[in-house]
Amino acid sequence: MLEFRKDIFADERDDNLKEVGRPTQRQDILGHVTGASAFYDDHRFAGLLHLKILRSPHAHARIRSIDDAAAQRAPGVKRIIRAADVPVNLNTLLSLIQFGKDDEPSLASDVVRYKGEPILGIVATSERSAREALALVRVSYDPLPAVFDVEEALKPGAVSVNATYPKNTFEYYGKYDHQKLRYGDVDSAFGQCDVIVEDRYQMSPIEHAPTETNGSIAVPDTNGRFVVYTSTQALFFSLDTAAKINAMPSNQLHFIGGTVGGGFGGKVDTLTEPLAILAARLTGAPVRYRLSRHEEMQFGSPRGAERIYVKDGAMRDGRIVARKVTAYFDSGAYTRLSSYAAVKCAAHIPGPYTIPNVYGDVYCVFTNRTPATAMRGFGVTALDFALECQMDKLATAIGMDPIEFRILNAYRDGDMKAHRREAKNCALIECCQVAAEKANWPIREEYRRMSSRRGAASAPHASARPEAPRRQPAPAPVQQRIPYDRAGEPPAPDAPPPRPPAPPPAGSSHGATRFSSVFGTRRR
Amino acid sequence: MxxxxxxxxxxxxxxxGMNLGGDPSQALVHSNPSGKFTVALSSIDLGQGMKSVTRQICAETLGVPIEDVYVDTADSDTGPHCMGSFASRGTHRVGNAVMAAAREARAVMMEAAAEELEVDAGDLETDGRGNIRVKGAPQKSISVKDVAVAAQFRQGKTISGRGIFLVPLSDVDPETGEMSPATxxxxxxxxxxxxxxxxxxxxxxxxxxxxxxxxxxxxxxxxxxxxxxxxxxxxxxxxxxxxxxxxxxxxxxxxxxxxxxxxxxxxxxxxxxxxxxxxxxxxxxxxxxxxxxxxxxxxxxxxxxxxxxxxxxxxxxxxxxxxxxxxxxxxxxxxxxxxx
Structure with missing residues (x-):
């Protein structure tokens, strides 16, 4: 069931539009539902070759020698691609926006730093020939001690994972091993608060699990160009990365993508395009490199694990006055995009609440596991889990209703955030009010009258709310018929008791628009 | 139990959008001589509906029916640069770029219509159904198709527009974390x-x-x-x-x-x-x-x-x-x- 509450914030919108806001059918839907839409792997080429990758069985080892003589003679094998064949065999994805140092080879030459790290590629006339030839390659390793825990990796004397960042942390601003957030004075605030809740949260890695695994096909074109059919979710990002690794001018690459079988962040890393292009250059034939499901699950980068310590201090009246967060992003063996997420995480530490004292340290840590990457909610999902569990624990400790507790602490327009920008265009309070109403979760009248907008109904402890620089309250805008928007009206002196739960709304209410839904129902 | x-x-x-901004997207919009518009992007539709929202934004901005707009995406030879489909940036960043491109194309379209109708472009409006008419005098109107024909073959005008949207990259204070993460x-x-x-x-x-x-x-x-x-x-x-x-x-x-x-x-x-x-x-x-x-x-x-x-x-x-x-x-x- 999906319902619109057009009445809320109606005065901020012009709803007199012709195409925007309509449930127009998707331009591509007929192709999708009839199976006619072409994904990268639906393109067919005569003489297509297949690239398969030899991967490290060790989480950390020195490569002593590689013997691929037998593989070279195996049936169907056209070419073996070694680390030395890669024109620029060290890259970091965010070098495209000048963030971080090159730290990851396309093919490992001396040391492997995670189980599954690519070492060598075999291009053959079929995937099966390529796989069978891989089995003939003999690699001799000296296994090295490995580190898998982010806090172990930070201890003195820990195994060094990444040669570019030997201390196992990404380097911020040329001088720090973490991203800082500092606002107010948490230590003195903790000394004065009534309730402290402190806990440790751990999110395990998560696989993007797209229906279509990562892959691409590189096809030699005329004039030294290559057409690349790809599952990427960032066309130029992948094109520029592939151009850098292959030391090619970017206009020799023609990338075609567009219909992607699920990405969720797992198709930004450009896992296949650079080597597919290199293989096509070295053989002069079209080459496909696609991950198997096993490779996608174990060696395609996942959402990284995060460990988050949170300490919150609150007053008995429900105000949160201090928050301290230490977070560790498990980046795996190389940076990819985790360094970026740590900065995003730092900005998000207060969540959607106004907290006058905030302290955060966020680390991007290298361990001997598959490099992590972006995934839906990157930098925020695990932190939201930690923060909102904290909010529940705080409400319980104080003895407040958890929704009222959130409304009380929610940021309002003009509040100062910990990263020192004013909040604007806020709407958390209204979301809490509507969700409570729809779920028949009783909240008190004064909380039902609060608003995210300045000059609207104020917090019950307005005078005691944490002080921060603010805009002058705006004049109360013209308001609408429903309680959420009753700006300017002070709470009634004797607020009525919580109303009994309303019956579930029948049909349309509040001038709301309903749309049919695609929900299932439980089997029980 | x-x-x-x-x-x-x-x-x-x-x-x-991407944390700290600095993540541009571009769009190109142009009309063929029948008054049908193409939006050229390099952005990716992962199934989230990128093509559909940009199509609606373009039609709304141009003032033409949705059927007269087609979105072509994800070809690096024809679509201008886009950072990519991630960080919840598609609708906001690409949508703004398409809106800017469509505004520019609309301005040319209205100028061409004004020349055909011999009125001032400021007196014209679109009806959203494929016509351009004089405000307050809807009987004086011309179809977008006729405007496109006139622009191409008589006036020598390209009904087209370019758009880019960029939230400038924010600095981060290394000591305090002061920054502008998002707008x-x-x-x-x-x-x-x-x-x-x-x-x-x-x-x-x-x-x-x-x-x-x-x-x-x-x-x-x-x-x-x-x-x-x-x-x-x-x-x-x-x-x-x-x-x-x-x-x-x-x-x-x-x-x-x-x-x-x-x-x-x-x-x-x-x-x-x-x-x-x-x-x-x-x-x-x-x-x-x-x-x-x-x-x-x-x-x-x-x-x-x-x-x-x-x-x-x-x-x-x-x-x-x-x-x-x-x-x-x-x-x-x-x-x-x-x-x-």
């Missing part, structure tokens, strides 16, 4: 109702009730698919998924969908969604973007509902039956239900 019900809540916000935020509050079996540790999600504020919802159907699918993913993250079930121990990793657990159709629960729209001042028609944030409130709401049901806090994701049972054992079983 019993099943216990509980409810839990979570509230969140989410930044729109707008989406919001949500979600209530999950669960049933916990204190014998098996299994958690069933029975119902979700949510309110999402997303700025302008450009297409309610696309919003619905994101919110429904996102909640499913959130539920899956909360209770099922990981390639490293005993992290940081790397063993026992799944290799395929037989071993990598996700909820099936029978595990998906009814979800009552309400959408609020507080337009983002810098969003295309006020839009923000529901893409990533819709999964986030589900995880803590389920964890909090489990606490409400059986009185245990599981701080490690995913909340597997094993973790629930271990927590219950440590607490000597579930207390009497505190269902609210």
């Amino acid at each position: 019993a099943k216990h019900r509980g409810r839990g809540v979570a509230a969140i916000n989410y930044p729109i 707008c935020y989406a919001h949500a509050c979600l209530i999950a109702e669960v049933e916990v079996d204190d014998e098996t540790g299994e958690v069933a999600v029975l119902k979700m009730t949510s309110a999402y504020e997303l700025g302008r919802a450009l297409n309610p159907k696309l919003v619905e698919q994101q919110l429904v699918g996102g909640a499913w993913m959130g539920m899956s993250h909360a209770l099922y998924e990981t390639p490293e079930p005993y992290y940081p121990d790397t063993r026992n990793g799944p290799r395929d969908f037989n071993e990598y657990l996700m909820p099936g159709p029978g595990d998906i629960c009814p979800h009552d969604i309400t959408v609020l729209e507080r337009p983002a001042p810098d969003g295309p028609f006020g839009a923000k973007g529901p893409g990533e944030m819709c999964a986030n409130p589900v995880l803590p709401a389920i964890a909090n509902a489990i606490f409400n049901a059986v009185g245990v806090r599981v701080n490690e994701l995913p909340i597997t039956p094993e973790k629930v049972l271990r927590a219950l054992k440590a607490k000597n079983g579930a207390p009497a239900s505190r269902f609210r």
